[in-house]
Amino acid sequence: MWSVLVVIVLLHLCGVCAQLQASTNVTCFPGSNWMINSMGQIPCLVVAYLSADCAGTSWMVAALTDSLTQSYTFPTPDTATKCRCNTVAYNLISACTVCQGHAASPWSEWSQNCPAQITTVGSYPLPVPSQTAIPGWAYWDPTPSGTFDALAAHSFTPLASQSSHSKSHVGAIVGGVVGGIAGLALVAGFLWWLFRRRNAKRAAANHPNMSQVTLNVKPLKPYDPNDPSTFPTTPTDNRPASRATTVPRILVATRPVGYSGPAEV
Ligand SMILES: *[C@@H]1O[C@H](CO)[C@@H](O)[C@H](O)[C@H]1NC(C)=O
Numbered sequence: 001m002w003s004v005l006v007v008i009v010l011l012h013l014c015g016v017c018a019q020l021q022a023s024t025n026v027t028c029f030p031g032s033n034w035m036i037n038s039m040g041q042i043p044c045l046v047v048a049y050l051s052a053d054c055a056g057t058s059w060m061v062a063a064l065t066d067s068l069t070q071s072y073t074f075p076t077p078d079t080a081t082k083c084r085c086n087t088v089a090y091n092l093i094s095a096c097t098v099c100q101g102h103a104a105s106p107w108s109e110w111s112q113n114c115p116a117q118i119t120t121v122g123s124y125p126l127p128v129p130s131q132t133a134i135p136g137w138a139y140w141d142p143t144p145s146g147t148f149d150a151l152a153a154h155s156f157t158p159l160a161s162q163s164s165h166s167k168s169h170v171g172a173i174v175g176g177v178v179g180g181i182a183g184l185a186l187v188a189g190f191l192w193w194l195f196r197r198r199n200a201k202r203a204a205a206n207h208p209n210m211s212q213v214t215l216n217v218k219p220l221k222p223y224d225p226n227d228p229s230t231f232p233t234t235p236t237d238n239r240p241a242s243r244a245t246t247v248p249r250i251l252v253a254t255r256p257v258g259y260s261g262p263a264e265v
Contacts, residue, residue: 019131020049020052020053020129020131021052021057021058021059022045022048022049022051022052022058022059022060022131022132023045023048023058023059023060023061024042024044024045024048024060024061024062024063024096025060025062025063026042026044026061026062026063026064026096026099026100027063027100028042028044028096028099028100029099029100029101032095032098032099034137034154035095035099035135035137036135037132037133037134037135038133038135039131039132039133041132041133042096042099043091043092043093043095043096043099043135043138044061044092044093044096044099045061045132046092046132046133046134046135046138047061047089047092047093047096048060048061049129049131049132050083050084050088050089050092050124050128050129050132051079051081051083051084051089052129053083053126053129054081054082054083054084054126055079055081055083061093061096063100064097064100064102068101068102068103069102069103070102071097071102071103071104071105072093072096072097072105074105074109074110074111074112074113075110075111075113075114076113077113080113080114080115080118081118082118082120082125082126083126084114085111085114085115085118085119085120086119086120086121086123086124086125087107087120087121087122087140087141087142087143088120088123088124088134088138088139089124090107090110090111090142090148091137091138091139091140091142091148091153092134092138093110094110094142094147094148095137095138095148095150095153098148098150104147104148104150105147106146106147107142107143107146107147107148108146121141121143122139122141123139124139136156136157136158137153137154137156137158138153139156139158139159140152140153140156140158
């Protein structure tokens with residue numbers, strides 16, 4: 001059991017020991033609280049963590065300036081990674097834009113440098129870094145409308161299978177536990193087999209004639225008034241036979257079970 005626990009603990013620590021450096025200095029407007037994920041992070045910080053994961057460097061999402069036309073730069077050929085070329089990252093950065101009072105850019109603009117083979121719509125293609133969590137609304141598909149729609153995303157309920165965050169951990173834990181139980185069962189089975197074999201050997205040594213003993217017990221026959229061998233044995237002493245020995249003989253003379261009256265209409 002210890003090995004299983006150690007594996008589970010290591011799986012959890014590994015996400016933490018690969019420290020991602022992500023930050024933001026965005027302050028979202030009040031009213032965008034629904035965008036905050038289960039870890040209390042605004043979308044600007046969530047997408048910073050996702051971007052940092054593929055970039056392998058620290059990532060900062062800086063606050064937009066007061067010019068309302070300003071928006072975040074879409075992935076360049078250098079930063080067009082699996083972590084950013086997906087609608088989840090696009091929704092997050094768009095929400096980060098909207099929560100500062102700016103207008104979101106279209107998905108086609110965000111994804112213009114994304115090779116088709118690494119572009120994902122409606123899901124996040126990689127395990128989610130353990131320092132963050134993807135909020136459910138970020139799985140909303142912006143491709144039919146073309147641009148992030150805060151109202152539509154806000155009322156969107158993702159399918160359970162879309163949130164890959166807990167899936168990777170649950171999968172690892174379930175795998176570890178099932179593997180551990182299977183291993184334990186194997187060891188227990190082997191020990192049980194050893195134990196039985198040792199006992200069988202010891203029994204054979206103590207009773208060498210055991211295998212030649214034949215059971216001298218006659219099989220039990222049901223009581224049959226025509227077969228004297230099934231009659232209850234009479235006590236050998238001269239006490240009067242108890243009533244019990246005679247009762248079965250009387251009881252057995254019963255009428256047939258089948259219906260013997262006139263045929264029913
Ligand atoms: C956010 O950080 C960027 C880069 O460090 C800086 O230029 C900008 O002034 C900061 N904005 C705010 C609102 O702190």
